[in-house]
Amino acid sequence: MTAAASKKPDHVYLVDGSGYIFRAFHALPPLSRSDGTPTNAVLGFCNMLLKLVEDSDAEYIAVIFDAGRKTFRNDIYADYKAHRPEAPPELIPQFALIREATRAFNVSAIEMPGYEADDLIATYATQAAARGNEVTIVSSDKDLMQLVGDRIALFDPMKNRKIGEAEVLEKFGVKPDKVVDVQSLAGDSSDNVPGVPGIGIKTAAELINTYGDLDTLLAKAGEIKQPKRRENLVNNAELARISRDLVTLKRDVPVEHGLDEFVKREIDGAVMEFVTKNEFRSLAAKLNARLGEASIKATRAAGGFTAPVATPSAAPAATPSAATAPAVKIGEGYELVQNEAALLRWIEAANKSGALAFDIETTSLNVNEAKLVGMSLATQAGKACYVPVGHIGTTGDLLGGGAEAPKQIPLARAIELLKPLLEDAAVLKIGHNIKYDMAVMARYGVTIAPIDDSMLISYVLEGGAHGHGMDELSELHLGHATIKFGDVAGTGKQQVTFDHVSLDKALAYAAEDADVTWRLHETLKPRLIAERLMTIYETIERPLIPVVAQMERDGVKIDAKELQRLSQDFASRMGEIEREIHRIAGTEFNVGSPKQLGEILFDQLKLPGGKKGKTGAYATGADVLEELTVTSGHPLPQKVLDWRQLSKLKSTYADALPLAINPETGRVHTSFALAATSTGRLASTDPNLQNIPIRTEEGRKIRRAFVAEPGHILLSVDYSQIELRLAAEMAEIEPLKQAFRDGADIHAMTASQVFGVPIEGMDPMVRRQAKAINFGIIYGISAFGLSQQLGIGQGEAKAYIEAYFKRYPGIRDYMDRMKKIAREKGYVETLFGRRCYVPGINDKNPARRSFMERAAINAPLQGTAADIIKRAMIRMPAAFAAAGLKGRMLLQVHDELLFEVPVAEKDEASRVARAIMEGAHLPARQISVPLIADAGTGMNWAEAH
DNA sequence: GTGTTCACG
DNA sequence: GACGTACGTGAACACA
Known part of the structure; x- marks a missing residue:
């Protein structure tokens, strides 16, 4: 046994598997495999477990599960946990997967009929503490707080924080050994533990602190002054005692497995099968790298190499302390930069590394109102700092307690020092939604370049699969729960702007953001190449950032x-x-x-x-x-x-x-x-x-209230029927393509082909119906939808659709093809290769499935149109400049661009904008129908359109 | 905070 | 044939 040999006690980790799955399920975005099996909680669990196995100082690990709903507590109190609703259907298949995951990671999965996971945890924790081990229970369940003691702590994996005696005191108002007494009085509505009516945690803590424990309190209940409270306690003493039996965890379950069986084992190849099956791509990449490393190490060791093996992360991993395990890496060792010498050291480090993650803190999410409060930098994973420049001290309460403005580098000086770095063409600046940082910094005279954006990389990789906010991506790819803005600045009425946040909190929050940005970039950027998405990112998304930033800055x-x-x-x-x-x-x-x-x-x-x-x-x-x-x-x-x-x-x-008019510019600045x-x-x-x-x-x-500056006009240029043209192209509907080439009346032509009526002298109603069908095609037509749109019966609508399919078989093929691709890959693609994820395409609920099928049909059309107008937007500033035009692009409305141009430029600007838009797909893609853009001008937007 | 309604492409 | 629908958004408001 190692325990006897080393001074440090062995560390036992007991993971509350059942508790984790519920919380992860609700906290993480819905994700599923391409066969439709939901996997969000499973992925969260795997990330957490991996971190535990790899990064913690655990000598022993086990994951504990509930074996079933019925336990000995139901014999004490039949209604125990009776109000628990059935688990949501998306959660159910994940229970088995999480047990499977545990075994795949070579970790013991423990459960026992008749006992809750909490009782098994209590038993093992007690045993381990008794033999001198240190115990960390990975769970955020408050019912486990009663176990906290000298050698036993909780770790909340969702919030990433340790729960020790202080945190228990904060939550329950008593020390851990009295938690049971408080819970017995206060009850718990989620577990249906009755408690004593009218007594909540606050009152319960007050009573227990006065009387010492539950039995003494109940014995002396008659002495209580408040009549209502006294009456409740006297009448419900038995309920309180039953509650105590329910909440008291059993520490002597006759367990079948001994602690020694939980000794930590290395992860082996078995885990790859599991992560591959569940399509956890980034986790697979991470594991592959580690397994590869491990096998190299093993090979070298076998070959007798004595030289130390270099690890990719240069900083030696610090031994995790009990207080911070298992999340040792993210959130530790950040530096607060308060003088020029320190800032210069970071600038040098960034120059050396050739890249830095950059993030700013401000007083507002609105670019135009935002005042710079601080900047954070990261130059490698785990190496990050925060440079406060605009903190104005904390506001105290009535008793004082406010703090003076802290020591910091003056804002102007900090910017002066950082500007060359931020503008240095040789240093890549990585941000998460860097458009925001660029826009604010532009107001301080800094033009950030060159850039990368971890949010947009994620969007290109997995757009439609989930959100791309930093908090969500950190959970997903790093298994790390970031500090939330509300945690440092407060929420609701008490929320303060960042300049009022204390420096220690600001450091922890802001430096972590830069660190996480760096790590996300490190994880995601290589996938762009591996998954052939670099072109979308480098030719569309990234170059669009400064263009859109300028539009926002110009305003209307x-x-x-x-x-x-x-x-x-x-x-x-x-x-x-x-x-x-x-x-x-x-x-x-x-x-x-x-x-x-x-x-x-x-x-x-x-x-x-x-x-x-x-x-x-x-x-x-x-x-x-x-x-x-x-x-x-x-x-x-x-x-x-x-x-x-x-x-x-x-x-x-x-x-x-x-109200949205910016007082400084007198214009309205949207955010795209x-x-x-x-x-x-x-x-x-x-x-x-x-x-x-x-x-x-x-x-x-x-x-009409959207107007041009004096001497200017508004120019609106919009694509004509772009999605229908793309449908003709992508579904290879030859007659439709020909009609577009001929510049024919497309809806009249459809009517003629589908209903067999001549175009000459056509009934407008017939044309209207054909128009609705054409729109329906773009939306993934359904008989019901068409019947609603036209106010006709479903049978009639169905007949129209059949007629359309018969006339244009290409469209049916296209629809079937998109559904098949979506089912097999989980996403469909635009003409330019952008992926649009369609989660839920394999859902067993037919309504949801149909919904996603229609989305799969629509997405390539809508998405290709989006790609095309984005390409046009990127080219527009240079095209205007080349033509000597001063006009500005102000807004994009999906198929329309709005410009403000000097009156004299009216015709030339129209010509240039139309040319750029009509040729935006070239030279990357040829389209066999013409793209047409129509221009209009006027003193206001209504006239221009 | 959720659901309904309605503005746009 | 099930099940509830046209696709993609954001803002205001009522109501819990």
Whole structure:
């Protein structure tokens, strides 16, 4: 035994497998294998286990599971855990997989019928502590807190923090040995432990601290002053005792396996089979590297090499202390940089390494309002620092306790020192959503280049599979729970801006972000080559960053006065309509409440129909109200529709947009999200300028408030029918392609081909139906969808689709092909090779599956169109410059680009923009139908369109 | 925080 | 044939 030989006691890790799976399942984004089996919790578990095996000082490891729902506690109290809902269906297959994973990692998986995992953990922890071992229980279950002691600690793998005596005291208000007493009184609604009514944790702790323990308290319950509390305690003493039996963990379970069986074993090749089967690509890469390393070491050792083997990470791994295990690497050893000498050392290190991860902290997520508070740098995994430049001390409470502004390098000086590095062409700057850092730093006169972006790399690799925020990716690829912003700056009303955060907290948070960014880059960048996605990243996503950043910075001019006039007009008309609605309904109610409206329409007025959705509320959407106008002839639904339109226009646009005007520039600066959609499109937020009204006359009034500077005009250039053209191309619909080449009326042609009517003198209704079919093709047509769109029966819709397929067999082939590819690979591809993941394509729920199938059909079309306009955007600034144009590109709305150009440039700018857009696919791809872009100009956006 | 509704492509 | 639908977004509001 090693225990006797070494001074340090052996370290035993007991992992609460059942607890982990529930928490990981809810904390991690949904992921699944290409056969549809969900795997998010399994991947989280594997990452956690790997870290434990590789990075901790564990001598013994076991994972403990619940064997079944029924335990001896049900004999004590039949309702124990009775309220527990059934596990969600996506979780169920993961239980078995996690046991499988445990064995694949060569770790003991322990369970025992009749006992909960918690009891087994209590038993083993007690045994191990008794023989002098140190015990870490990996779990965030508060029920295990009663076990904490000198030799036993908890480690919360989701929050990545140790739970010792201090944390238990914080949670329960008592030391670990009294936790049971507090729980017996307070009860636990999630486990259905009754406790004493009216007593929560706060009160329970107060009582136990006064009386010492539960028995003494119950014996002296009569002395308690508060009458209600006294009565409850006296009457429910037995309930408290039963509760105690329920929450007290059994430390003497007659276990079948001894601690010695848990001795840590090395991971071997068996694990690869498991991770491959479950399609854990980045984990496989990590394991491959480690297994390779291990086998090299073994070979060298066998060959008698005596020289030390160099490891890739230069820093020797520190021996993990009990306080921080098992997450030793991320989050440790960061440096707070408060003087120039220290900063210069980091700059030198970055120059040497040729790359640095860079991240800034500011007072706002909004680029234009953000003030720089600090910068963090990482120059290798685990080597990171934080440079505060704008901290203004902490705000104290009423008793004081606030702190003075801390020592830091003056902002201007820090920027002066860092600017050459950030602009150095020989040093790669890696950021996570670096567009933000670039935009803020640009305001301080720094132009960051060259760049890489770990968020966009992740987006190119796995767009549509999950989100790409740093927190989520850290969990996914590094198995590390990052410190959350709310953890350092507070949440809700107490949240403060980062300049008020204390330096120690700021260091831990900010330096970790740079460290994690570095590691994500290290993990993900090589995959771009391995998975043949480097081209998408290097020719589309990365070059788009500065282009979009410039558009955001330029912003668009808005006529606030005009919007205020519109708002007043809308308000007065809404008031009139509202009075009429109340008069017709016979009661006053909130027209804006779908619930109240539904009750008025269907319960009170007894209008026909009235379908309740899954939440039990009547549906009152526009389609329902329009239908109701026809079927009932009642005037109310139309009034509500009118009111809703005005209400939408007023609150979302007329009132909100003026508030978004930046006082310094006098313009509105949206933010384009580069990694938000599953298809490659951009998304616009804060405010969303991609959904400014245009379809109705009232709505167009809003668009008129988007104006050009004096001496300028707005130029709008949009692709004509781009997705349908791409459908013709990608589905090889020859007649459709020919029609586009001929510049024919595409919908009339479809009508002619499908319904067999001549184009000359065609009924507009017939053309309209054909148009709906053409749109349907892009969306992954369904009989139901088409019937809804056209207001016809499903049978009729089905017949149309059949006719279409018969006429154009290519489209059916295309649809089947996309579904097959999505099922087999989990993603579909655009013409340019962008992957669009379609998770859930193999779902056993047919509704969800159909949904994902239609997404798989649509994504290559929508995504290719997105690729093309992005290529155009990237070329636009240079094309304008080459033509001597001063015009600026302001907005992108999926198939449209909006420019602001000097009046004199009107024609030339239109010509250049159209040429760039129409040739954007070249030379990378040839498309056998022409891409057409139409240009329009005007004093405002409505005129230009 | 979730669901409904509606603005856009 | 099941099951609930056209694809992709973001913001405001009501309600829990």
